[in-house]
Amino acid sequence: MRVLILGFGNVGRRLAEILTERTSYPGLDGLDVSVVGITTGSRGAVVNPAGLNLGRVLAWHGSHGSFEGFSHASAMTSAEALKTLDYDVAVEMTPLDIPGQGAAAIGHVWSALSRGRHVVTCNKGPLAWSWRPLRDLALERGVSFLYETTVMDGVPVFNLAQSCLRGNTILRIEGILNSTTNFVLCEMERGLSLGAAVAGAQRLGVAEADPAYDLDGWDAAVKISALANVLLDAELTPEAVERESLSTVSAQRIEDALTREHRLKVVCEAFRVSSQGESRVIGRVRVREVPVSDPFALVEGTGSILRLTTDILGSIVLTEEDPDLSTTAYGVISDLIRLQEDL
């Protein structure tokens, strides 16, 4: 498969590393991927229709911080590459733009699908703000639109729900899905102020330079919208998700919860409600007191957790422990494997 990668941040580089080292992973034997282009917003692009040598790309990018001067460097933008290069799959890995409602990523996905190319997105904007039109476009063009990496990194959330729970109707989704707020709450339990905990998260690369979108629940709202749209057939947008900001939480509230053997956690949830023949999906991001007997209370630092409640099976809980960049990059790989099997 000829792959075009949009964006080349930490996860993109880890993906490139795994593809370079793929002989070390027996399960990747047979994965036929040739990266024909990598485009970025500010670090240039590299293009080679015959397939890039990812080891050399990584080495150059590692020492120069951009693609400038590399033998296959190109001035092509993502939009141009999507429209003109010859590729089978576009992998959307650009950063999520919350104030812009994911418009750039949605445009990328739309452009590739319109050309009859498959899309793998790591960017959750397209699912949160434009799920139905993109799903319908992919169906109409007979191509795949995959998105396993958008929520809980590469943990198979969507695959589990779609291929392993058949026959069930999912009634409710609950999760701890934002690393920054979970990390900050754990640090505040240890006595740090909100500001000190956020600064610590930034030093470790867990929080963004502007942590407001995490602290105010926007990132979690985007994730629960993505899950609800795909798994509950909702038409939810992040703006319609009720949010509670972590900045309103006092040290005293955290301590009081601990005294009662509870921990404060930022929990997002979505469920369908019906009244008078009409039904709609409610989405919420709330700071909740979770009893220490609940698996949600054990999620430390950058871990995450998801509970799916269904009508027949009951409820199951999926926990991601100590994720790293490989966990996230795996989501793209699993989508590429699925595509290759379908081709």
Add this chain to the structure above:
Amino acid sequence: MRVLILGFGNVGRRLAEILTERTSYPGLDGLDVSVVGITTGSRGAVVNPAGLNLGRVLAWHGSHGSFEGFSHASAMTSAEALKTLDYDVAVEMTPLDIPGQGAAAIGHVWSALSRGRHVVTCNKGPLAWSWRPLRDLALERGVSFLYETTVMDGVPVFNLAQSCLRGNTILRIEGILNSTTNFVLCEMERGLSLGAAVAGAQRLGVAEADPAYDLDGWDAAVKISALANVLLDAELTPEAVERESLSTVSAQRIEDALTREHRLKVVCEAFRVSSQGESRVIGRVRVREVPVSDPFALVEGTGSILRLTTDILGSIVLTEEDPDLSTTAYGVISDLIRLQEDL
């Protein structure tokens, strides 16, 4: 699909109920199942090539405790039904026979596969003692051999590992998979003696009349063998699994663990070891001290948990909460849905 059911215990009856009430479950719309026979060891059999009315079968069995006198009653044994009835799928739901090394269930599965019929087994004996021959026979005859219900009830353990972790190599499997020992340990933590806790489990129907196979780790050894054989390509039998019996655990040991913020849990595990170019899979069932910060420590009563560690994704944990008979029956339904899609 014409289905032959072998065994009609609690789970079989719940399965029949769900099939009877299937219009209440939107996800089961389109599930085309006609039960043409139900055979049991001591309660007779019912056979109707045109399809049994399961509501009437359940009502009769509920009031009479056997099929004797029912309009479609038959003297057919399971072995005869497997060889002579016209069915597409045999569902093996007879009780696990540990001292007999699952021979009867293995015979049933073999008989159906040999005739070119699909098999769904809830009985884990065939996976623990005869996985490779049965898998190979199914491949040779071009039929499906499915087994989602054998471990963790209907929680999609095998489906998750086989269809959602592609590209990964599973390195290690760890779980709390035996309800009786987990229930008994929880009760002993509350101060009950082993004998009183076992008696309580028996009253609630959690433990068998002869609880030795649970307490001595045999049931867990069968489950970890089943998982290891299928997911680690092992040739493990329960006899080769190192076991530790719960009957050696004192109240003092439980209390000491709690003092150190640990809980005792019966944990089974399997992993591959290599030395001098040879590799083999080790299986163990041990009473382990688990720190209260580990999700394994939160498994109460009849819940269960499984951690899969892989080479790329890292580790994920699947937790089953408050299972009931529907959770188990769902495993059969998910296998039947998969079969119907493949037909």
